[in-house]
Amino acid sequence: MIAGLDIGNATTEVVLVSSDGGVVAADRAPTRGAKGSPSSITAAAALVARTASRARVDVEAVHVAALRPVRTSTVRVPAPTVHTGPLRVLRRGATTASGEGFGCGTPWPVLRDAQLGDGPQVIVVPASVGFREAAARINRLVSAGLAVIGVCVESDEAVLIGSRLRQSLPVVDGVPAASAAAARLLAMEVRPPGRALQKVTDAFAMAASLGLGADSSGYLAAVAASLDGASNAVVAYGLPPVAASQDHRPWVDAGDGPVDLTDAQATNGGPYTLDLGTGPVAVGDLAAVDVAAVLRELRRGSPDAELVLATLAGEQDLVDPVACLEKLLDRPARLVTSETSAARAGALTTPGADGALVIDLGGGTVDVIGVTGAATVAGAGDLLTAVVAAALKVPKALAEYAKRGPAMRVEGPDVATTEDGTRIFLDRPAGGDTVGRLCATGPLGLVPLPTVWSPAEWRGVRRRAKAAVLGVAVHRALSALPSSERERPVLLVGGPAADEEILATLAEVLPPGTPIGRGAVAAGRVAAGAVLARDGGASGSLGHRFAVAYGLATS
Structure with a gap:
């Protein structure tokens, strides 16, 4: 019995096959630790032993490919300083x-407690003053005749504070009190949630309110754009x-000189030199997605760029798990082929897939192919x-479910939209x-x-995120292949192939009219x-998963 073992970035899969290529058992589990780490290989060995035990068979050898780790991280890139002059x-x-x-x-x-001032006033409440005291003092000031406008x-x-005021006033929190108190004038506006600002984004209204001349028009435009x-x-x-920002801006160099990491997709392919602020490092490839750009149509993004980054180790950093697996399992293990070759071999066991272009969507x-x-x-x-986790500001465990398919708004106990x-009706x-x-x-x-x-x-956000990640990745990979390969039908394998929207997402980056379908790995070969x-699969196959593991086992 041969075990094909695919240690992925997110999931580890194992397939046990007999000498004639028939599938005796197949199972998967989350990858423990980073791909290629000792913990990931140890957990993979345990999965092989557990699967063999459940199937009551003895594993003679383990076939595996060299591991190329991927690291996913999030980095916030400060927005370039926008010069707004005295504003x-x-x-x-x-x-x-x-x-x-x-x-x-x-x-x-x-x-x-000084004598009441002339003209409109904006009350500034520091954090040291509680809401009850603040509201009481504001009410007394208004009663005494102070012209409070906010x-x-x-x-x-x-x-x-607002709910305790006798006079309805715009109240905004999160304002640094020291800066507000030091200003010559404060302009403030509050509109109902979801409504756009009208006055502070109006250059003429602001110029008149603040007494600014024509030389401030550029500053007013910059303020309006930021709001x-x-x-x-x-x-x-x-x-x-405000002094120009001295924060380090991450950069990447694909051989043509450093460019800002926010422009990473403008590069022409790896290998890269990457610097996130801790010194240059070499990586084989990278993908960067700006979450603010994904949210831009909702006008709810941060002025800073929140980049979610995936970096692929270079060829020189491949991890060979053979020695560790042999020690843990007391069985021979060997490198038999690359992950890409195994993925294609496993995927093409799908009926009618001969000659198809195989796209293996993995975790990393x-x-x-x-x-x-x-x-x-x-x-x-x-x-x-x-x-998705960064866009929704939720843990990755919840983002796993949120990303997969349509959501709904629950309007009542029995009804949803x-x-x-x-x-x-639910x-x-x-x-x-x-x-x-x-x-x-x-x-x-x-x-x-x-x-x-x-x-x-x-x-809209979810589908833009998929286009920015999976659509861009497939487009980048296709661009590296001969044009003749791009005219083939496309067969999808790997965990993300189960995504309900993946076919529509990839149809946007493939040549128009390209047939797309999901794999049925080892069809007719499941004992x-x-x-x-x-x-584990449907219609007598392993489904869209286990392509690499089956390809390794039969190599």
């Missing part, structure tokens, strides 16, 4: 602002200009999970924590997602009574 945006898009309106006035520290609060207490998508803001006039890499060549690029299932606007009453929430489908039912997006908005994973 400075102190706060934009506070999620707990209170009230509504626009005003421009002189900052008035809430603890000031309140800037340092702590997260805008709603608590796109916000429904509240506080802008200070008269503070010292996308392999595009043709008849005459193959290309491997970084960026696959793990990168997509990380992008789907992504196309259809209202449906099979069973929804949990109280899901009502009024956007929900994905998890293993035990609906799982609420912590976002205010509508189902249609989330569908009766074979011990398989719970979702």
Whole structure:
């Protein structure tokens, strides 16, 4: 009995085959630790032993390929300094602002006991003053005749203060009190959630309110651009200009000189030299996705670039697991072929797949394997999970379910709205924590997602994320192959091939009219009574998974 062992970036798969190529058992488990690490190889050996034990067979040898690790990480790249002259945006898009309106006035520290000032005033509340005291002092100032047009609060207490004021005022929290108090004037505006700012983005209205001349038009335009998508803001006039940022900006060099990491997709392929701020390192390939760009159409991205990065080890860093496996299993192990060759061999056991272009979608890499060549690029299932997690600001475990397919908004215990606007009745009453929430489908039912997006908005974000990760990866790999390979039907294998939207995603980067389908690995070769994973396959095959493992086992 031969065991084909595929130690992937996210999942490890094993297939046990008899001498005639028949599948006796197949199973998979999450990869422990980084691919190629001692812990990943140890866990893989345990999976082989466990699968053989369940199938009650003896493994004679293990076939494996050299391992090429992929590392997925997130790095925040500070936005380049935007010169706004005497203006400075102190706060934009506070999620707990209170009230509504626009005003421009002189900052008035809430603890000031001096004689009342002339003209409009903006009350500044530092974090050291609690909401009860702040509200009481503001009410007394208004009663005494101070012309209060708004309140800037340092702590997260805008709603608590606003609800205690006798006069309705715009209140914005998260405003640095020291900067606000030092300004000559403060312009602030609060609009209802989801509504666009009207005054602080209007150059003429701001110039009139702040007494600025025509020479400030460029600064006003820069301020307006930075507030796109916000429904509240506080802008200070008269503070010292912000010095240019000295933060390190990560860069990558593909041999033509360093470029900003945010422009990584403009490079022409690896190997690369990458510097994230800890010194240059060599990598075989990389993929970088800017989460803010994925969210840009919703106008909800950060002004900084939040890059989710996948880096593929170079050929010189391949890991040979043979010695470790032999020691752990007390069985011969050997390198038999590359992962790409094994993936193609396993995938082409799908009926009717002869001559197809095989695309193996893995956890860390996308392999595009043709008849005459193959290309491997970084960026696959793990990168997509990380992008979704960053976009939703949720743990990766929840992002795994959120990324897979359509979501719905639960409107009531029995009713939900789907992504196309259809209202449906639920099979069973929804949990109280899901009502009024956007929900994905998890293993035990609906799982609420912590976002205010509508189902249609989330569908757009999710599909843009898939295009930015999987679509770009396939396009990059295809570009490295001869043009003749791109005209073939496409067969998908690997875990992400199960994604409900993957066929539509890849259709956008493949030549128009290209037939696309999922693999049926080892079709007709799965022995009766074979011990398989719970979702091990369909129609007498191993399904779209296990292509590499089966290809290794039969090599």
